[in-house]
Amino acid sequence: MAEMTYRDAINLALKEEMRRDPLVVTWGEDVALYEGSFKVTRGLLAEFGEERVRDTPISENTIIGVAIGAAMGGLRPIPELMTVNFALLAMDQIINHMTKIRYMFGGQVKLPLVIRAPGGGGSQLAAQHSQSLETFFMHTPGMYVAVPATPADAKGLLKTAIRDDNPVMFLEHELLYNSKGEVPDDPEYLIPFGRCDVKRTGSDVTIVAYSRMTILALAAAEELAKEKIDCEVVDLRTLTPLDSETIVASMQKTGRGVVVEECWRTCGLGAEIASRIYEGCFDVLLAPVQRVSGLDVPMPYSRKLEKLCIPQVADIVAAVKETMSGKY
Amino acid sequence: MAEMTYRDAINLALKEEMRRDPLVVTWGEDVALYEGSFKVTRGLLAEFGEERVRDTPISENTIIGVAIGAAMGGLRPIPELMTVNFALLAMDQIINHMTKIRYMFGGQVKLPLVIRAPGGGGSQLAAQHSQSLETFFMHTPGMYVAVPATPADAKGLLKTAIRDDNPVMFLEHELLYNSKGEVPDDPEYLIPFGRCDVKRTGSDVTIVAYSRMTILALAAAEELAKEKIDCEVVDLRTLTPLDSETIVASMQKTGRGVVVEECWRTCGLGAEIASRIYEGCFDVLLAPVQRVSGLDVPMPYSRKLEKLCIPQVADIVAAVKETMSGKY
Amino acid sequence: MDKHLTEILPAEDLLHMYEQTALCREFEESCAEQYTKGNITGFLHLYSGQEAVAVGSTKALQQDDYILSAYREHAQAIVRGAEPKRVMAELFGKATGLCKGKGGSMHLFNPELKFMGGYAIVGGQFPIAAGLAFATKFKHEGRLVACFFGDAAVNQGTFHESLNWARVWELPVLFICENNFYGIGTEVHRSSALPDIHRRTCGYDVPSERVDGMDAIAVYQAVRHGAEWVREQSRPYLLEAMTYRFRGHSMADPGKYRSTAELELWKSRDPLVNLGKRLVEAGIADQAKLDALRAQAVAVVQEAVKFAEESPWPEDSEVYADIFM
Amino acid sequence: MDKHLTEILPAEDLLHMYEQTALCREFEESCAEQYTKGNITGFLHLYSGQEAVAVGSTKALQQDDYILSAYREHAQAIVRGAEPKRVMAELFGKATGLCKGKGGSMHLFNPELKFMGGYAIVGGQFPIAAGLAFATKFKHEGRLVACFFGDAAVNQGTFHESLNWARVWELPVLFICENNFYGIGTEVHRSSALPDIHRRTCGYDVPSERVDGMDAIAVYQAVRHGAEWVREQSRPYLLEAMTYRFRGHSMADPGKYRSTAELELWKSRDPLVNLGKRLVEAGIADQAKLDALRAQAVAVVQEAVKFAEESPWPEDSEVYADIFM
Ligand SMILES: Cc1ncc(C[n+]2csc(CCOP(=O)(O)OP(=O)(O)O)c2C)c(N)n1
Ligand SMILES: Cc1ncc(C[n+]2csc(CCOP(=O)(O)OP(=O)(O)O)c2C)c(N)n1
Numbered sequence A, B: 001m002a003e004m005t006y007r008d009a010i011n012l013a014l015k016e017e018m019r020r021d022p023l024v025v026t027w028g029e030d031v032a033l034y035e036g037s038f039k040v041t042r043g044l045l046a047e048f049g050e051e052r053v054r055d056t057p058i059s060e061n062t063i064i065g066v067a068i069g070a071a072m073g074g075l076r077p078i079p080e081l082m083t084v085n086f087a088l089l090a091m092d093q094i095i096n097h098m099t100k101i102r103y104m105f106g107g108q109v110k111l112p113l114v115i116r117a118p119g120g121g122g123s124q125l126a127a128q129h130s131q132s133l134e135t136f137f138m139h140t141p142g143m144y145v146a147v148p149a150t151p152a153d154a155k156g157l158l159k160t161a162i163r164d165d166n167p168v169m170f171l172e173h174e175l176l177y178n179s180k181g182e183v184p185d186d187p188e189y190l191i192p193f194g195r196c197d198v199k200r201t202g203s204d205v206t207i208v209a210y211s212r213m214t215i216l217a218l219a220a221a222e223e224l225a226k227e228k229i230d231c232e233v234v235d236l237r238t239l240t241p242l243d244s245e246t247i248v249a250s251m252q253k254t255g256r257g258v259v260v261e262e263c264w265r266t267c268g269l270g271a272e273i274a275s276r277i278y279e280g281c282f283d284v285l286l287a288p289v290q291r292v293s294g295l296d297v298p299m300p301y302s303r304k305l306e307k308l309c310i311p312q313v314a315d316i317v318a319a320v321k322e323t324m325s326g327k328y
Numbered sequence C, D: 001m002d003k004h005l006t007e008i009l010p011a012e013d014l015l016h017m018y019e020q021t022a023l024c025r026e027f028e029e030s031c032a033e034q035y036t037k038g039n040i041t042g043f044l045h046l047y048s049g050q051e052a053v054a055v056g057s058t059k060a061l062q063q064d065d066y067i068l069s070a071y072r073e074h075a076q077a078i079v080r081g082a083e084p085k086r087v088m089a090e091l092f093g094k095a096t097g098l099c100k101g102k103g104g105s106m107h108l109f110n111p112e113l114k115f116m117g118g119y120a121i122v123g124g125q126f127p128i129a130a131g132l133a134f135a136t137k138f139k140h141e142g143r144l145v146a147c148f149f150g151d152a153a154v155n156q157g158t159f160h161e162s163l164n165w166a167r168v169w170e171l172p173v174l175f176i177c178e179n180n181f182y183g184i185g186t187e188v189h190r191s192s193a194l195p196d197i198h199r200r201t202c203g204y205d206v207p208s209e210r211v212d213g214m215d216a217i218a219v220y221q222a223v224r225h226g227a228e229w230v231r232e233q234s235r236p237y238l239l240e241a242m243t244y245r246f247r248g249h250s251m252a253d254p255g256k257y258r259s260t261a262e263l264e265l266w267k268s269r270d271p272l273v274n275l276g277k278r279l280v281e282a283g284i285a286d287q288a289k290l291d292a293l294r295a296q297a298v299a300v301v302q303e304a305v306k307f308a309e310e311s312p313w314p315e316d317s318e319v320y321a322d323i324f325m
């Protein structure tokens, strides 16, 4: 175990897998010489050379399409989208191609590729640079979606992603890059997809979250503990596959649930989680599931307004109290 | 009133609005000379000329972007995407630009444009041509989303869309083009956005649907009536704005609900509707809301498999019976 | 000049090209019939008239070069070696189809033959072709990627992004434009600033050439030349083959935007008839030989239809198979 | 040649250009300071070094021509006439900002001035520019659209789609590339097959020209010529202005990928210093006059900062305003 940042954990996973398998390659805008606009690819060019670590033109749809072709041709590419917002320029290759190729061609080709994309709001980057697009990816069949909250999860999930033969959307949170945590040294530290991690056990309320929202949920749980409300925090870790079992089991125990999502509320993944809870726990539910969500607006620049649009610890605390209010 | 097809009702709405307002223009791939690949724009070029009815290169992102610019410049463009699947090539202009421009520029510019896009599955067009992408649009704040089920609604909603100063995604269903119904002649026949239409009243179960799924829901209700199950069919008509009030009111009456969506199930709009029902009717619900959805797979070509992926009348009937089963 | 045909290719190869042209023609015409009968559904884009491009190109490529195409790709697949019966079964949506019935007409795929797919999103295959080229170059396999596309596809951003990318990364991609003058009902000059597609590469320092796409032998020579260049330079090259489709865009299109005169003119250049004529003139075949080859093609296609008809539908469980593996 | 400066533009216009250049420079340097203090947050891309492009271009355009740009657009907006204090307030996220604090540095907008926006998606502004051009042509307003963009933006599909489209529809768009040699840390020849951006239009039958982007007067002349052509022909035209940014890509970028020698070379061509020198040489201004103009710019910017500081934050209710209207 070593303490390191989320950024360094991802960097380490990339290096370990590139050392292990010479077919692993990575490219994106400014990932090589500049070492990434968030410096996640630091040291890669120096260690692996310019054949395997490559800068690209600003052509997002093609960044992904080239990765698809390369994966079909036997490589294991890890294209980086500088931020997830630019995935919207690549939806054609991501959704029309990447997620369909295995299926529509009758399972005749593997497609081992991992799209890495930082995202999320909170740095006053305004409407075009602050989006949380995870629901789009979760809604689309044909790709796995990983959303690590901690450095250890980031390492373990990324390594699993790189070794998998299916396309993976690996969503990093820009505000987590400097967060620290213990990370196993083991180069075989692999976290299986489709398993939630119960990051805090509790008996009163289940809080379901992912990525940075998990960190906020844990902070909220700490606050609530002071008021003797005992929260269980279930971290999804992957959105696809979704581990409904763990969520439902937790809800069977607590009977009350809060889902925290950074994305827009309407048709956000919180509605899916809530629906699965209702479907799986209809008879034991003590209150409606609360959804704590990003507001349904483009992200405003002004920090004062931006803060209103992104779930805060206080919002989670309030939602938990609402489920406990006994109004039902 | 005149009986006409859904196709002709849309065509009529286009013609009426183009006659009324010389700033209304339309363009898309093969919409002019060829009169549309589904022949929805028949007669437009002849009547309005090549300045207002225009063929474009196959450049979907630019088809939308040019419409955005033209709307900012004072026109009222109606770009057509030949099918909604190609919206995935235009997500950058649709989501990063169209839905954000009014807001991020502080409300200083109107953006009156209507994207028309046929979609849906059922014609064995396979994975890349059979998508139901309505949830993507409903999830994204900043555009209205209309999903007419009948010729009359198609006319009334399209006319409202064209006169509105906000961007509208107008989703037509390819399998409805030949469906017929009575359509008001009134050139001022406008259907306000954000109002569900209760297309059948009933007391036992509420079926919430939209677009072609409404037609299937009505057929299911007919069948169920034979078994003395009295269904209310609520047609959403617009997904944004969403008329939760009407849905909740119906559910307050029936206590049982089925949501029918053609899109993929996971994170589909059915989960949002279900969540709103749970949130609004928690204490009166007699059973979990049933979701009848498209399967979470890319669409297979073979008609035998395709049929399994798209909700059928029998699936709705079964879901209604499930909510009535009293297992809860 | 025709007496020198065998200086270009051995007689057996020339005969094989005729055989392939006939097979493609018979296959497509049979598809039209099966579509009318309701055995083939969905979109069906036929290749009749354009055969010289697939036949000439494929002959000039190495068997392990990658090929990608758009949705008008039955012939590309068959000429590369895909079994007609499995292609037909695919169009019928049967379990024995090339893609188990999941892909249909627009999504043929046969990786053993390095036929890497039919794509139905106009322009979707460009970046994928570049990616395959990168993989094969990375692995020093000596292959190139032949990427077929239509004239109207060049207005998609992906065309430009991929052309630029392939040049910057020095990738062995042979772009082959099948310019049949129309994207559905829109004539090329109405959608392209420069209707001469091969001239669109000048902004990318990518060389290009135009060739008569109704003449399989001319196509063969141009592709040989282009492929050699691509292999030697490890850089992209673009060929524009001028051709024509004898039918509408798809079975749903009556094709009224084209004049009868235009259609007749192009039909007079029918690649099947003309290749036959040249073989006869060059003394490589007589009419009986041609007729025999044609009859053989008919038989193959009939057998393919029978196979497709008799094949089972996919099991219901297939609906969830092949998505994650 | 410099003695003929007033044959190109009247002295007052030349002085105005100097004034504007100084204002832009002071504004940007003040932004850097306010960013360091934490008053400006988010991404901040400064224009220092490139001023000649905005100043020369805008002078050559008509006041009602539309202008669009990317995210490095403070100067474009200010030169067009946006009030520095409202721009600064926008960067502070205040209610008095140009966009009520909703847009920030990358999304300035001032429709009364026909400044139609800063866009933060590389290449996002191209089709919008074409659309504005269509609207203004449709309405016979006689305007053109000046669309500014960076050298690296030409690798986006939208560039090509829009260029082709503008030519096919014959739209009055003046594309103005600010080639500062880098897209973040990537030098242009590493991402563009043809690093000469102006040569990328050959595939679209769109004429183009290169100009010294460190010289406001040269830019003025080139844009005048280009704009006249666009207006007369109602067709697109592309100008490539060779320029340089003195700072990193954004405030987050130390810019280590550029050598000191390179930076110094370009700094020796500082558009502010050089325009001043030429005005003095031509006898249009003396150093005292230049100093006075510079001092005036400093005062305007100080006032802008004060205004921004003292302005109120947006009301919470603003968060739901302006989305549908
Ligand atoms: C992205 C996208 N836009 C539109 C279509 C609809 N469409 C299918 S084929 C076609 C015309 C393509 O013409 P061309 O590239 O010349 O090929 P051809 O059909 O002539 O072989 C169009 C517009 C599509 N399939 N994909
Ligand atoms: C679609 C998209 N991809 C990537 C980015 C990230 N990004 C912002 S600026 C930039 C470089 C653009 O360089 P250039 O066009 O030369 O303009 P300059 O910054 O030099 O003015 C990149 C990659 C973005 N904003 N949008």
Ligand SMILES: [Mg+2]
Residues within 6 Å of the ligand: C150, C151, C152, C178, C179, C180, C181, C182, C183, C184
């Ligand atoms: Mg064509």
Ligand SMILES: [Mg+2]
Residues within 6 Å of the ligand: D150, D151, D152, D178, D179, D180, D181, D182, D183, D184
């Ligand atoms: Mg640049």
